Amino acid sequence: MNTHAHDSIRAVQWTGTHLRLLDQRRLPHESVYLDMDTAPEAAVAIRDMVVRGAPAIGVTAAYAVVLSARQAWSRDPSHWRDAMQADLDTLAASRPTAVNLFWALAHMRRLMDRLPDGVDPTGELLLEAERIHHDDIEGNRRMGELGAALIDPGKAVLTHCNTGSLATGGYGTALGVIRSAYAKGLIPHVFADETRPWLQGARLTAWELVQDGIPVSLLCEGAAASLMREDRVSWVIVGADRIAANGDAANKIGTYGLAVLARHHGVRFMVVAPTTTIDMEAADGSAIPIEQRGAEEVLELAGKRVAADGAGAWNPAFDVTPAGLIDAIVTERGVVEQPDREKMLALMSGR
Ligand code: MRU
16 A cells, blocks of 8 residues: 555645645534734644644744745845744744744744845745755655554554644654554554543544544543553554653653553553654753643533533643653654663764
């Protein structure tokens, strides 16, 4: 089977004039695209989860820098860089955990600083944003191959949150490995956690897999221990929002619990993420900022309160899985098995 046959979803697009985002809050029932004309609009879209998933947030930020430059240049060609600063700050404040956002902003900033004065920067910045987008997809395909090569044939796998085309430039990280492994006949079935409170698994991962014709069963996160005890999965395969220099990996809340369960049951644990998700300045997981989101996300379901009146909620959006619980980190540059500081440094420095 062609591994790319069903890779048609592009959650982040450049229309030629605008940034176009698939509104992921409305999936799977409606496919509605929103066009953005300014960087602050894109920042609100990131904050409000129109677009989500670490690599997709990074790609969105890169295009948002283009929108900002276009507006700044048209207003005052002699001070376009200064005029963009507020937009860059707004984008950086949109969500704190996924480091791809900060990577993309720093990358675009470095290009801005190299561009000549007196020349419209929009074209060059757009080319770079498109390159970031393209490289993300290529990296995902490479990770798909590398990750699939770790999987022995025959058993199902478990995934968490959404890490597919919707969460990336296209194809996906963990879901990219699952796509590639399924296409090679290595896995017959995918189990997907529904992923409370945003239900990325139920609404997004299941949607992507059904479109690809890959058999998927949803489960409540609380059922993962029983799934493993019944020996139904060989790997847990997840993405990451930020990986620290020692291999600790932040990902959607609930991931850490899965890693503990996996170790207990002898199930292997794979983290799939591009090197743009690795933050060598974070010494370990304790340096990764964890986003706290509103209590209403836990207290309500589909906008309707389900919790008892008077109850509060604790709603961290991510948790950190210690490197010691991870069997393999798969990146586009290669696989790090049993990750630690030295191996991560070797990966990042090309040693
Ligand atoms: O809050 P979200 O939906 O942005 O969280 C997304 C995740 O945690 C993903 O697993 C992660 O970004 C990797 S996506 C390839």
